[in-house]
Amino acid sequence: MKSDIKLIDYLAVRRSIPAFQMCEPGPEKAEIEEILRLASRVPDHGKIAPWRFIVYRGQQRADLGEELLKLALTAKPELSEEMIQVERTRLTRAPVVVAVVSKAGPHIKIPEWEQLMSAGALCLNVILAANANGYVANWLTEWFAYDERAYPLLGVGPDEKVAGFIHIGSTTFPAIERPRPELADTVTWVGGDD
DSSP: OTTTOOHHHHHHHOOOOOGGGEESOOOOHHHHHHHHHHHTOSOOTTSOOOEEEEEEOTHHHHHHHHHHHHHHHHHOTTOOHHHHHHHHTTTTSSSEEEEEEEOOOOOSSSOHHHHHHHHHHHHHHHHHHHHHTTOEEEEEOOGGGSOGGGHHHHTOOTTOEEEEEEEEEEESSOOOOOOOOOHHHHOOOOSOOO
């Protein structure tokens, strides 16, 4: 998108790139901060920011991968060598991984559901902002997004949930279109003459 593409043209071709197809370079710290600043401009009823970011970079991604592998092996000690490698590299497939963490909870005015949707909107906005800065991105959850044993390793608090892990980097692979739903299958019209 750094080529001054119009938003409508971008939306017509927007596509996530699989994390395993990502490579260096990834965004540097200042670029990540810009991506997150732009991404934070999401609907947020009550302006309570019911979410936060955790940015994983450098060697710590590999270190966390080793710890996540240990957790995976406690649940499935019979993992194949191929799956051991998959588990070990969950956070190293892209140069940068951003966790979007939901802090949704009871609020006197803002329903928790709206807070959760704000975190979901934030995940998509991270992708859009990464693309706007010239990077590819993919929103994944992974098993450890739902396994609270992994939360202390990842820096997620006990009253928080992971909305997604956004993988950001570059790629040498072409973006391949995938089937999209037909509007006739997803839209219900109410009112109107046409």
